[in-house]
Amino acid sequence: MRFLVTAGPTREWIDPVRYISNASSGRMGYEVARQALRRNHTVVLISGPTNLRPPRGVQTVSVETALQMHSAVLRHLPDVDALVMTAAVADFRPARRSSRKIRRKSSLTLRLLPNPDILADAAKIKRPHQVFVGFALEDSISATENALRKLKAKRLDLVVLNTEQTIGAERSTFVLITKEGGIQRLECTKRALAARIVRFVEETIGRDTT
Numbered sequence: 001m002r003f004l005v006t007a008g009p010t011r012e013w014i015d016p017v018r019y020i021s022n023a024s025s026g027r028m029g030y031e032v033a034r035q036a037l038r039r040n041h042t043v044v045l046i047s048g049p050t051n052l053r054p055p056r057g058v059q060t061v062s063v064e065t066a067l068q069m070h071s072a073v074l075r076h077l078p079d080v081d082a083l084v085m086t087a088a089v090a091d092f093r094p095a096r097r098s099s100r101k102i103r104r105k106s107s108l109t110l111r112l113l114p115n116p117d118i119l120a121d122a123a124k125i126k127r128p129h130q131v132f133v134g135f136a137l138e139d140s141i142s143a144t145e146n147a148l149r150k151l152k153a154k155r156l157d158l159v160v161l162n163t164e165q166t167i168g169a170e171r172s173t174f175v176l177i178t179k180e181g182g183i184q185r186l187e188c189t190k191r192a193l194a195a196r197i198v199r200f201v202e203e204t205i206g207r208d209t210t
Contacts, residue, residue, distance in 0.1 A: 006087035008048030024088035026050035
């Protein structure tokens with residue numbers, strides 16, 4: 001099978017030395033890529049800036065911004081069987097990037113524009129045989145409801161619900177929700193979760209082709 005995996009944060013530049021980003025390490029996506037390789041699958045890894053070394057054997061596409069990741073995902077999507085979207089893509093970008101370093105001021109107002117929703121745009125061209133896995137980081141009492149809405153709106157086969165405690169952690173608690181309504185709570189390492197995601201894709205595609 002052919003996997004398309006996204007990982008890491010994006011950087012949205014304010015000027016040549018400053019950017020908006022987040023604390024994503026990229027480890028989840030790299031583990032998914034590694035586990036898919038172990039199962040003899042082909043992997044394209046689209047990665048934002050991280051300190052991680054891509055697993056040997058994957059095709060790595062390095063990007064910085066959300067717009068670049070958006071373009072790369074839509075370019076590779078038609079050729080794969082599964083999309084696993086672990087990247088923490090910035091929701092907004094500065095409306096204007098200064099070509100020179102902005103000097104210290106008493107105040108500074110940044111106007112932000114929304115970045116495209118990569119999963120939503122991918123869902124528009126999803127083919128029947130393809131499997132989509134997404135992540136939902138939630139910190140509200142409506143976490144499960146929000147994850148379910150994302151699953152339906154983005155045509156996901158599986159959504160993994162987690163919290164901000166997952167960022168940078170080796171082990172955490174995850175809730176796996178399938179489009180059939182199955183809900184499973186796991187406390188495990190990111191490596192174990194990655195292996196579970198790969199098996200889910202294999203099982204789903206195997207079931208759909210029989």
